[in-house]
Amino acid sequence: MSDALHLASPSRVPRRRTAGPVAGGSPADVSEPSAASKPARLESVRLSKSYRKGRVTIPVLRGVDMQVRDGEFLAIIGQSGSGKSTLLHLLGTLDAPDEGEVRCDGQRIDNLPAAKRDQLRNQRIGMIFQFYHLLPEFSALENVLSPLMIASGAWRYFRSRRAHLTKAKELLELVGLGHRLKHKPRELSGGEMQRAAIARALVAGPDVLLADEPTGNLDRSTGQEILKILRTLNRQQGLTIVMVTHDLAIAEQADRVVRLVEGQVQQA
Amino acid sequence: MYKYLLCWRYLRTRYIALASIVSVTLGVWTMIVVNSVMSGFAFEMKSRIHGILSDVIVESHNMNGFPDAEYHMEQINRVAGEYIAGMTPTVHVPAMLTFHYGGQMMTRQVTLIAIDPKTAGKASDLPSFLQHPVNRRLPSFELREGGYDTRDHQSGIESGDRDWMADAGWPYRRLRVEREQAFEFTRPQSTRVAPPELSVAEPSSAIEAAETATEAPADPFAVPKSEENVFNPLHEQHTGLILGIALSSVRDQDNKERFLLRPGDDVQLTFPNADSEMPKAVYNQFTIVDFYESKMSEYDSTFVFVPIEKLQTMRGMLDPVTGIRCVNSIQIRLKDERDGNLVRDKLRAAFPTEFYNISTWRDKQGPLLAAVQMETTILNIILFLIIAVAGFGILAIFFMIVVEKTRDIGILKALGASGRGIMGVFLAYGLSLGMVGAGSGLVIGLLFVIYINEIAGLLGRVTGREIFDPSIYYFYKIPTIIDPFTVAWIVCGAMAIAVLASVLPARRASRLHPVEALRYE
Numbered sequence A: 001m002s003d004a005l006h007l008a009s010p011s012r013v014p015r016r017r018t019a020g021p022v023a024g025g026s027p028a029d030v031s032e033p034s035a036a037s038k039p040a041r042l043e044s045v046r047l048s049k050s051y052r053k054g055r056v057t058i059p060v061l062r063g064v065d066m067q068v069r070d071g072e073f074l075a076i077i078g079q080s081g082s083g084k085s086t087l088l089h090l091l092g093t094l095d096a097p098d099e100g101e102v103r104c105d106g107q108r109i110d111n112l113p114a115a116k117r118d119q120l121r122n123q124r125i126g127m128i129f130q131f132y133h134l135l136p137e138f139s140a141l142e143n144v145l146s147p148l149m150i151a152s153g154a155w156r157y158f159r160s161r162r163a164h165l166t167k168a169k170e171l172l173e174l175v176g177l178g179h180r181l182k183h184k185p186r187e188l189s190g191g192e193m194q195r196a197a198i199a200r201a202l203v204a205g206p207d208v209l210l211a212d213e214p215t216g217n218l219d220r221s222t223g224q225e226i227l228k229i230l231r232t233l234n235r236q237q238g239l240t241i242v243m244v245t246h247d248l249a250i251a252e253q254a255d256r257v258v259r260l261v262e263g264q265v266q267q268a
Numbered sequence B: 001m002y003k004y005l006l007c008w009r010y011l012r013t014r015y016i017a018l019a020s021i022v023s024v025t026l027g028v029w030t031m032i033v034v035n036s037v038m039s040g041f042a043f044e045m046k047s048r049i050h051g052i053l054s055d056v057i058v059e060s061h062n063m064n065g066f067p068d069a070e071y072h073m074e075q076i077n078r079v080a081g082e083y084i085a086g087m088t089p090t091v092h093v094p095a096m097l098t099f100h101y102g103g104q105m106m107t108r109q110v111t112l113i114a115i116d117p118k119t120a121g122k123a124s125d126l127p128s129f130l131q132h133p134v135n136r137r138l139p140s141f142e143l144r145e146g147g148y149d150t151r152d153h154q155s156g157i158e159s160g161d162r163d164w165m166a167d168a169g170w171p172y173r174r175l176r177v178e179r180e181q182a183f184e185f186t187r188p189q190s191t192r193v194a195p196p197e198l199s200v201a202e203p204s205s206a207i208e209a210a211e212t213a214t215e216a217p218a219d220p221f222a223v224p225k226s227e228e229n230v231f232n233p234l235h236e237q238h239t240g241l242i243l244g245i246a247l248s249s250v251r252d253q254d255n256k257e258r259f260l261l262r263p264g265d266d267v268q269l270t271f272p273n274a275d276s277e278m279p280k281a282v283y284n285q286f287t288i289v290d291f292y293e294s295k296m297s298e299y300d301s302t303f304v305f306v307p308i309e310k311l312q313t314m315r316g317m318l319d320p321v322t323g324i325r326c327v328n329s330i331q332i333r334l335k336d337e338r339d340g341n342l343v344r345d346k347l348r349a350a351f352p353t354e355f356y357n358i359s360t361w362r363d364k365q366g367p368l369l370a371a372v373q374m375e376t377t378i379l380n381i382i383l384f385l386i387i388a389v390a391g392f393g394i395l396a397i398f399f400m401i402v403v404e405k406t407r408d409i410g411i412l413k414a415l416g417a418s419g420r421g422i423m424g425v426f427l428a429y430g431l432s433l434g435m436v437g438a439g440s441g442l443v444i445g446l447l448f449v450i451y452i453n454e455i456a457g458l459l460g461r462v463t464g465r466e467i468f469d470p471s472i473y474y475f476y477k478i479p480t481i482i483d484p485f486t487v488a489w490i491v492c493g494a495m496a497i498a499v500l501a502s503v504l505p506a507r508r509a510s511r512l513h514p515v516e517a518l519r520y521e
Helices: A084-091 A114-123 A140-151 A154-159 A161-174 A190-202 A220-237 B002-013 B015-020 B022-052 B069-083 B133-137 B170-184 B206-213 B308-315 B337-350 B361-404 B406-414 B419-450 B452-463 B484-510 B514-519
Strands: A042-053 A056-068 A073-078 A099-104 A125-128 A208-212 A240-245 A256-261 A264-267 B056-060 B084-101 B104-115 B239-244 B249-251 B257-259 B266-272 B281-292 B303-307 B329-334 B356-360
Touching (some): A042 A084, A056 A084, A056 A264, A073 A084, A073 A220, A084 A208, A084 A240, A114 A125, A114 A140, A114 B406, A125 A190, A140 A154, A140 A190, A140 B002, A154 A161, A190 A208, A190 A220, A208 A220, A220 A240, B002 B015, B002 B419, B015 B022, B015 B361, B015 B419, B022 B361, B056 B337, B056 B361, B069 B084, B069 B337, B084 B308, B104 B266, B104 B308, B281 B303, B303 B308, B329 B337, B337 B356, B337 B361, B356 B361, B361 B419, B361 B484, B406 B419, B406 B514, B419 B452
Parallel strands (some): A073 A240, A125 A208, A208 A240, B104 B303, B239 B281
Antiparallel strands (some): A042 A056, A042 A099, A256 A264, B056 B329, B056 B356, B084 B104, B084 B266, B084 B329, B266 B281
């Protein structure tokens, strides 16, 4: 199973379940590589979201319809304030839409109970952020392990900690951070922090990686390196990636670009 | 899992939170010390009071008492014999103790207790408070040749030596009398003052006549010898008397005990006779044969013991025709002290309360014990409030930490941590802070209690002022009892307060919206 994580390996990122809590109702075979006939991996249907600032309601998303296909590297591009981060949060069930639906493998996920959504975020969706969002108290390795710690209780985690450790170390090797396992985030550079964040997003074996401006806080060459890692993960392991950016140069490296203008999708 | 790791990391990196639990530590520490010392005091006091008083006391309301102690004891045995381990009759009379020292007449107000030396030990711990090892086995009113303890047998080495006790007894008496007699020859005989003739209601025995005819030789300056005197203080003693040790000493400016009397000295007691019409004061000479040291200063400074038969004769507490003697109380020791109330109630049913007052030692010293209990309770409340105040400190600091950690909370939620889990992080953090605070308080408190006397001594040396003055309490050491149950309660209470204080911040953390938390900079 751990072999699959090496870049050299042609196999996909391992699925930990075929019938998770979300996919439970859907008999669709998720381990089937060919994606053409299946429902979209992630789908948003007429998504609307507005924020309230005092007495004024500011609409951010106004009916966003889009699909993310399995194994696709999708870039969402838009001006700041176009609602792209909000869309990503809605896709990742961090926030609830005012209207519309979010679907994963054809199953509606935005209205799931909190515990199910937590589980979904923990196990099926990986996220990386512009500001890396590593836990400052944890070392790089512990940060990578944190989704696994969240997933299981102390006893269960303790019993399988060896497997977890091996996996986390392999992932850190994969993103080129094998030499800085014990370092705290403040001892790492921006690029290194983002690598650690990618490793953390992947450790639970998610179906989708949601990246919120992953290069936004990095210089061009470091950003390119991060992008290369994402690219490789997508190519070699078939990882579905949704990346939000405002930088066209970055977005063009994706398979497909969705342009978000004033809360609506503008097909490129 | 992440909860414990995260809260462990928080514990190790947030020193401000550790500062907030210092008051928990202090509260636990002081509560443990206060409770241990108070229960030590209460226990010592109880055991001392109990050792002095017998379990149940049957007293007459009037000072002249009831006749025939044997008959009463038989009746008591008949009523509650199966509970009783021993009984002894006593007579309690207020009296005035007079002695001469350095040319002055010293007067002390005392409680004169006449005891039966043969049975006194069966009904109370009286013998164990005496200073002569033989008297401790069986009290005697005969002056000993020597061998009085020069060191307090109830305390350790700390109490220091009582050198003046080394020659106490006959050697001291002979030396003193010889000196006095030698001094008397150089003084004119005219200074002699004749003592007033005693008026005793009943006919006196021969011994008493001899005694009352004799003058107090305690004052070397006032009392000369007369040739026809049959009493020779060089070889004879008056009626023996056991003196409360605090009566024999005064405190000088340095608060050191200065002993004025020792076994072998003569003193005079003045007490009312048993004339029920017109009581008169009678007085008699006594020779101190031993000291009584119960370590309860109230008792040590008022109690004087004399043989019961002598006092009955002196006071006229006997029927001139039948020779039946009166006592005014019977002390009863029980096989099991806890039966006190039962025996008391049985005896109350059997003896008319118009004539007899029947009480247990707890009834007698109830207010004192209750006062100690009350003090402990109030101190506990105050100290627990200190810990509660610490709880509010934790509350405030926890809110700060939650604000500081808002982004981390958002991250954890994005990684799939539940609100409950986030709440768990902060509750576990509160609990572990409580554990650290209460644990360190526990350790410091226990060490403090164990080494309390050393600490008191050290503080005394540093400040130049004695922290624990043995003369106030008659304890040479601070008594302590560590009750594991109390300690457990204190520690659990402190930890519970720490957890309770973290509930509100933890709830707030668990309800943070992940997107807003992530956006938080």
